Amino acid sequence: MHVIIENNYDALSRWAADHVIRRINASHPSADHPFVLGLPTGSTPEGMYALLVKACQKGEVSFRHVVTFNMDEYVGLAEDHPQSYHSFMFTHLFNHIDCPRENIHILNGNAPDLQAECEAYERAITQAGGIDLFIGGLGVDGHIAFNEPGSSLRSRTRVMTLNDDTRIANSRFFDGDASLTPGQALTVGVGTVTDAREVMILCNGHHKARALQAVVEGPVTQMCPASALQLHNNALIVCDEQATDELKVSTYRYYRSLQK
Numbered sequence: 001m002h003v004i005i006e007n008n009y010d011a012l013s014r015w016a017a018d019h020v021i022r023r024i025n026a027s028h029p030s031a032d033h034p035f036v037l038g039l040p041t042g043s044t045p046e047g048m049y050a051l052l053v054k055a056c057q058k059g060e061v062s063f064r065h066v067v068t069f070n071m072d073e074y075v076g077l078a079e080d081h082p083q084s085y086h087s088f089m090f091t092h093l094f095n096h097i098d099c100p101r102e103n104i105h106i107l108n109g110n111a112p113d114l115q116a117e118c119e120a121y122e123r124a125i126t127q128a129g130g131i132d133l134f135i136g137g138l139g140v141d142g143h144i145a146f147n148e149p150g151s152s153l154r155s156r157t158r159v160m161t162l163n164d165d166t167r168i169a170n171s172r173f174f175d176g177d178a179s180l181t182p183g184q185a186l187t188v189g190v191g192t193v194t195d196a197r198e199v200m201i202l203c204n205g206h207h208k209a210r211a212l213q214a215v216v217e218g219p220v221t222q223m224c225p226a227s228a229l230q231l232h233n234n235a236l237i238v239c240d241e242q243a244t245d246e247l248k249v250s251t252y253r254y255y256r257s258l259q260k
């Protein structure tokens, strides 16, 4: 696992956006061989998305031959609800870039058969040739996508019941009321994420410091689903200084020295 420590949120967002642009451009995507990108929601990736929009508008990168798969979506929330992950993705990214609508995949949390929806999603990822770069955020409890602590590290796309930590954390988008926050979501599994050829997790702020410490220095355990990245051979965490507050000084210094 590689850890990139940037000074602040803006620098973290810049690093992440540049990395995505580098990867897309280096793969010379075409209609026959598109670049397959896994995408997160949450406040963490907003800065990166804003920079990707700018880069696309300046012609520095194109998403014409990029196929996307989003990580997760609430169950039972209308697609056009302002807090649905569909709305988030179109508002922050898809409305402003040249990615064709048919290349965009987001789980349907209103599907009549949720299980079938999840199985079809896994098949679609396989048919696309697997994911080249899966970008994710990190929950305060170490979750990745909506894989709560206790999720099998081999889990696949499925329905997940959200725990109190997550509902409380996400209640900031639902009038501060955890009871208004949807209790279930569809999510790619930990195994779906770690099957990607590369995984990049973004993490900022002091409130994520304990989760980051557990992911980087703790054991591989289902109680911290993102710790599964320790077993991935091409995993990258991009964080800011504040998120490193709980890392050992030696860990911090080691990763900082690698950046020099």
Ligand SMILES: N[C@@H]1[C@@H](O)[C@H](O)[C@@H](COP(=O)(O)O)O[C@@H]1O
Pocket: 040, 041, 042, 043, 044, 045, 071, 072, 136, 137, 138, 139, 140, 144, 145, 146, 166, 170
């Ligand atoms: N399902 C999402 C995750 O994919 C995201 O990583 C996490 C962190 O969100 P934020 O970036 O807002 O801290 O929140 C939600 O639970």
